[in-house]
Amino acid sequence: MNFDFWNELDLILRLLAGTAVGVIVGWERTIKQSMAGIRTFGLVGLGTATAAAVFAGPDQVDASSRVIQGVLTGIGFLGAGVISLAKEEGTPRGLTTAAAIWVTAALGCAAGLGDWPIMLTATAMAVLLLAINHSVERWAGRPKDTDDNAGRPLDR
Template sequence: MDIVIWKELDLLLRLFAGMAAGIVVGWERTNKQRAAGIRTFGLVGLGTAAAATIFSAPDETDAASRVVQGLLTGIGFLGAGMIVLRRGDTTPQGLTTAAAIWVTAALGCAAGLGDHAIVLTATLLALVLLLINHSAERLAGRDAER
């Protein structure tokens, strides 16, 4: 009976970790008034964690590898939907949100496979990158007119 309870708690932790990572990234995107926010990113993290968890047993590494490959390839289509080039603009909009969606999918996969150190560390690093404002990019040589 105790083994069943621990398995259920482990499952909940994996799913929650994926969703929480997505919520953290989505919170930042929501604060910057982007189209995709807390709910979208939370669902991406939860969904990829759930899919990766299905094949997370030690004897299913090949299946887990294929699931992760498929998820990270497929999520690119969701991210591509975030990228737009408006009439009159010279640069596309939504690239950072698209990249954040892809990173969130990777975070969800790591959570689903039970690698909580990667989830925590990569979520914090993603948040740091997202919090860097455009003034840092201008210091690196990017034009201010965008």
């Protein structure tokens, strides 16, 4: 078995990038005191980057496509785990975190496949969307009664 330093370095960078995008998104969720944070998102990014990198070869396009489809479908179960129904309000909580977990899985897949422009652009867009203040959503038409008593949105 030949050791190709540049190939191994590329693989390490892909895994680090997958972890990094997860940590970046998870940091924002941690700041918002979400149910999932830096460790969860970092692991999602690393895991999906790993799964995608295993089948990232040019001769494995069909395999990588199937892996990505399975990952993005399966990660929905993890996202569903953070969604809860607040009985007193009758509204779901955790939808934004669940969506962020799914996006992080896609970002990890992009990192694992070495698609740097997609990974970097989509990470910036995800963080921007997560940073939007809820007053902007109310301005856009979200009713104020979707906040809890402390003024925090119910879907964090």
